[in-house]
Amino acid sequence: MAIRIRKGALLTVPLDPAAGAPLFHQLYDGLRRGILDGTLAPGVRLPATRGLARELSVSRNTVLNAYEQLLAEGYLEGKIGSGTFVHRTLPEEMTQVRPTSERARPIPAKRRALSRRGELLARSSSAVPWRSGTPRPFRPGIPGLDDFPFDIWMRLVARHNRRPLSQLLSYDHPAGYAPLRRAIAAHLGPARAVHCDPEQVLITTGSQQGLDLIVRILLDPGDAAWVEDPGYPGVRAAFQGAGARLVAAPVDECGVDVAAASARCPDARLVYVTPSHQYPLGVTLSLCRRLALLDWASRANAWVVEDDYDSEFRYAGRPLAALQGLDHDGRVLYLGTFSKALFPSLRLGYLVVPPDLVGAFVAARAVVDRQASTLTQAVVADFLNEGHFLRHIRRMRTLYSERQETLLRAARRELGGLLEACPCETGLHLMAWIKGSREDKDASAAAAKAGIDAPALSSYCIHKPKRGGLLLGYAGYDVRQIRDSVRRLALALR
Numbered sequence: 229m230a231i232r233i234r235k236g237a238l239l240t241v242p243l244d245p246a247a248g249a250p251l252f253h254q255l256y257d258g259l260r261r262g263i264l265d266g267t268l269a270p271g272v273r274l275p276a277t278r279g280l281a282r283e284l285s286v287s288r289n290t291v292l293n294a295y296e297q298l299l300a301e302g303y304l305e306g307k308i309g310s311g312t313f314v315h316r317t318l319p320e321e322m323t324q325v326r327p328t329s330e331r332a333r334p335i336p337a338k339r340r341a342l343s344r345r346g347e348l349l350a351r352s353s354s355a356v357p358w359r360s361g362t363p364r365p366f367r368p369g370i371p372g373l374d375d376f377p378f379d380i381w382m383r384l385v386a387r388h389n390r391r392p393l394s395q396l397l398s399y400d401h402p403a404g405y406a407p408l409r410r411a412i413a414a415h416l417g418p419a420r421a422v423h424c425d426p427e428q429v430l431i432t433t434g435s436q437q438g439l440d441l442i443v444r445i446l447l448d449p450g451d452a453a454w455v456e457d458p459g460y461p462g463v464r465a466a467f468q469g470a471g472a473r474l475v476a477a478p479v480d481e482c483g484v485d486v487a488a489a490s491a492r493c494p495d496a497r498l499v500y501v502t503p504s505h506q507y508p509l510g511v512t513l514s515l516c517r518r519l520a521l522l523d524w525a526s527r528a529n530a531w532v533v534e535d536d537y538d539s540e541f542r543y544a545g546r547p548l549a550a551l552q553g554l555d556h557d558g559r560v561l562y563l564g565t566f567s568k569a570l571f572p573s574l575r576l577g578y579l580v581v582p583p584d585l586v587g588a589f590v591a592a593r594a595v596v597d598r599q600a601s602t603l604t605q606a607v608v609a610d611f612l613n614e615g616h617f618l619r620h621i622r623r624m625r626t627l628y629s630e631r632q633e634t635l636l637r638a639a640r641r642e643l644g645g646l647l648e649a650c651p652c653e654t655g656l657h658l659m660a661w662i663k664g665s666r667e668d669k670d671a672s673a674a675a676a677k678a679g680i681d682a683p684a685l686s687s688y689c690i691h692k693p694k695r696g697g698l699l700l701g702y703a704g705y706d707v708r709q710i711r712d713s714v715r716r717l718a719l720a721l722r
């Protein structure tokens with residue numbers, strides 16, 4: 229079927245209702261191909277959804293879903309309803325129009341095609357920025373690495389490494405080392421109001437593996453999944469890699485807007501939320517919204533993934549209870565990580581799953597990578613059981629709170645006319661809103677040139693945010709670094 233995009237430009241999109249893939253996915257695929265081979269050039273306006281649906285004899289939802297997916301993956305920009313365009317800033321090498329002869333050249337016999345899932349994964353990983361080396365201010369998500377109690381840690385490592393028990397050197401249960409699972413269950417009850425038995429706790433190699441297991445076990449290609457907008461790129465990439473249909477769930481000052489998301493997609497299979505500390509805006513999901521979310525999930529028979537990545541660090545009032553503790557229907561999967569509370573390279577986290585999912589998750593874990601390192605798990609179990617974990621958290625809470633205060637004071641002094649830095653009661657970063665009409669991506673690029681990492685809020689968004697902002701991580705940097713970097717940021721933005 230040929231779509232007329234603009235005068236003279238026709239794009240052929242074969243749509244076959246009898247094919248295995250859903251129609252929206254076939255349309256998405258055709259449009260994506262058109263963008264990649266240059267038939268749809270950067271900046272070109274796509275037809276309105278109603279008109280295109282009529283032209284293709286498909287439902288408007290089919291077109292809406294294809295456009296939403298392309299918006300989510302960054303191929304399109306704009307707003308459905310008021311103009312959708314091929315993204316103007318796609319990397320040139322992605323969209324270079326190659327001569328037809330080159331395009332038609334057969335794939336060399338030795339170059340094997342990726343699987344459909346492999347192709348999706350290879351593409352989605354570009355959404356997760358990874359950087360190695362020493363973190364520099366104000367890269368978010370970095371805890372105070374210099375203040376970690378390595379003397380205690382090394383003592384525990386030595387205890388297990390000097391003469392390891394053969395149990396620690398052999399294979400272990402795929403769900404994890406039993407003493408660590410017990411220690412986590414015992415910690416989560418009082419600290420986070422999570423209701424679970426140790427059998428429900430699966431040790432992962434971090435939240436990202438937890439997300440990967442969740443999508444493998446609970447999502448089929450084409451299934452709809454709500455993701456917060458703005459939200460965590462790691463979850464978007466994991467869902468895209470599974471071929472899921474991303475649905476942008478807007479976030480306001482009360483957290484994810486359940487009514488708006490369910491109006492947009494009432495029958496999602498799964499929803500991902502960060503209730504205690506929305507990433508990246510920092511707001512908390514209100515009780516009203518928590519109840520509405522659980523109620524909707526129950527009616528829609530959907531799963532709720534609660535990512536509780538940094539709520540140990542709450543600076544005002546009592547720690548907030550987790551959403552999982554309010555769930556009486558066995559719908560919430562609770563994700564935790566030691567990346568923020570200890571350090572990211574440890575690669576240890578945990579997943580608390582409802583009792584009826586334990587068997588499937590344990591079986592899948594055995595296939596995926598069998599298990600995490602038992603020796604490391606034994607060290608972390610001792611760290612928790614001997615009280616070092618809680619002492620470390622308490623110490624870091626005071627330190628991070630001082631660092632946030634330093635950042636806010638320095639920002640008020642140096643960045644007054646440029647950014648409005650807002651205090652945040654939880655976590656390791658805060659939002660600094662752009663004053664004036666400057667694009668946040670331009671501000672972030674100017675900061676990077678001056679050696680400062682300050683990611684733009686819009687790079688975490690599916691739809692352009694109402695107001696631009698920069699994320700400023702403070703927990704991993706000492707007060708001197710913070711003051712100095714704020715000064716350099718101010719210079720860069722001026």
Ligand SMILES: Cc1ncc(COP(=O)(O)O)c(C=O)c1O
Nearest residue numbers: 369434435436460507537565567
């Ligand atoms: C929202 C969110 N979830 C989870 C994580 C931690 O991921 P992992 O446990 O894979 O290191 C991060 C780290 O930046 C995050 O920002």
